[in-house]
Amino acid sequence: MTPPQRRRRQPLPLPPPAPAPPAESPADRGKQPDRLYTITGPDGERAPLDLVTLIVACADPPSSATPEQTVVLRMCAAPLSVAEVSAYLGLPFTVVTVLLTEMLAAELVQARAPIVRQKLPDRSLLEAVMHGLQRL
Amino acid sequence: MDFKGSDTVPGPRAEDQLPQTTTAAAKIVIVGGFGVGKTTMVGSVSEIKPLTTEETMTQAGIGVDDDFGSDTKTATTVAMDFGRIRITDKVVLYLFGTPGQERFWFLWNGLFEGALGAVVLVDTRRLEVSYEVMGRLEEGGVPFVVAVNTFPDGPRYPLDDLRAALDLPPDVPIVECDARRRASSRDVLMTLMRFLHTLSLRGSLT
Ligand SMILES: Nc1nc2c(ncn2[C@@H]2O[C@H](COP(=O)(O)OP(=O)(O)O)[C@@H](O)[C@H]2O)c(=O)[nH]1
Ligand SMILES: [Mg+2]
Numbered sequence: 001m002t003p004p005q006r007r008r009r010q011p012l013p014l015p016p017p018a019p020a021p022p023a024e025s026p027a028d029r030g031k032q033p034d035r036l037y038t039i040t041g042p043d044g045e046r047a048p049l050d051l052v053t054l055i056v057a058c059a060d061p062p063s064s065a066t067p068e069q070t071v072v073l074r075m076c077a078a079p080l081s082v083a084e085v086s087a088y089l090g091l092p093f094t095v096v097t098v099l100l101t102e103m104l105a106a107e108l109v110q111a112r113a114p115i116v117r118q119k120l121p122d123r124s125l126l127e128a129v130m131h132g133l134q135r136l
Numbered sequence: 137m138d139f140k141g142s143d144t145v146p147g148p149r150a151e152d153q154l155p156q157t158t159t160a161a162a163k164i165v166i167v168g169g170f171g172v173g174k175t176t177m178v179g180s181v182s183e184i185k186p187l188t189t190e191e192t193m194t195q196a197g198i199g200v201d202d203d204f205g206s207d208t209k210t211a212t213t214v215a216m217d218f219g220r221i222r223i224t225d226k227v228v229l230y231l232f233g234t235p236g237q238e239r240f241w242f243l244w245n246g247l248f249e250g251a252l253g254a255v256v257l258v259d260t261r262r263l264e265v266s267y268e269v270m271g272r273l274e275e276g277g278v279p280f281v282v283a284v285n286t287f288p289d290g291p292r293y294p295l296d297d298l299r300a301a302l303d304l305p306p307d308v309p310i311v312e313c314d315a316r317r318r319a320s321s322r323d324v325l326m327t328l329m330r331f332l333h334t335l336s337l338r339g340s341l342t
Contacts, residue, residue: 092191132224132229
């Protein structure tokens with residue numbers, strides 16, 4: 001028996017285009033939560049909120065905080081990824097990013113930008129990861 | 137949302153909290169068809185009980201029959217399991233188990249963006265379900281390794297035959313694994329890290 005044959009592909013010259021937004025009627029447009037929020041990375045570059053952006057509470061919940069904000073602030077006493085916040089709240093990722101964006105704007109939380117893939121992987125990071133995996 | 141009562145406040149257990157010194161997180165994606173062992177692999181290496189995040193897709197994003205009329209929009213929820221490994225006091229690694237089917241690509245923009253690399257899990261009973269995702273990773277310049285999960289009822293092929301069938305470049309690692317075993321899953325991740333390290337030494341990702 002022979003396995004089915006695949007053909008490898010070449011990297012596209014340009015980064016793959018963003019997927020077409022879901023078809024929507026113009027009336028819907030205002031309702032779609034847009035991912036337009038940005039945070040500032042260590043290099044001053046502006047980056048969108050990622051699944052693994054770490055969120056940390058800045059302060060105890062102020063009396064003006066909504067119940068959801070209070071829950072997030074308690075949860076993020078120690079750094080927590082956006083994915084974890086989504087998991088613990090049981091809310092979709094996009095909904096959570098909207099909530100967190102408001103909290104970032106209100107300076108209730110801080111965001112720590114993720115490590116992203118570079119053209120050249122950071123060797124000291126890879127070595128640290130290998131070391132960390134070896135301890136597992 | 138209903139989060140009344142402090143004993144029901146959601147969040148990590150005290151022992152699962154990251155240290156305040158944690159400055160940044162990196163991610164790796166484990167991708168493959170349904171039932172190939174993604175959840176199993178995430179769970180076997182994660183230091184926390186695996187969690188689930190979800191995203192909602194509209195009908196248009198799924199690309200299925202839209203003969204219901206453009207006014208009807210079905211929202212489908214796609215779940216992703218993920219786990220976490222602390223690397224140092226500063227760095228934490230997240231592993232996301234992601235369905236490899238075409239209808240989930242809608243979500244991938246955010247997911248593969250920035251991932252250090254990917255593990256493509258394949259199952260010899262249904263190799264071709266992973267072919268499209270491998271092509272996409274190649275096109276997107278996302279480095280990956282292939283892990284062959286060996287199921288008792290699946291055909292066994294020598295790795296060289298699989299490499300040829302998958303048309304993998306000679307330097308792209310392909311390894312066998314048992315996702316249920318932590319050591320085996322860890323070895324797959326190590327293989328990916330070593331591969332990335334080699335690419336880095338060579339001075340190019342492609
Ligand atoms: N024999 C064998 N079974 C496995 C392995 N990995 C996963 N399984 C089993 O395959 C089934 C599906 O695995 P799961 O992780 O849920 O697949 P997923 O859909 O990719 O997340 C489960 O019953 C697992 O116990 C493996 O390496 N070897
Ligand atoms: Mg699963």
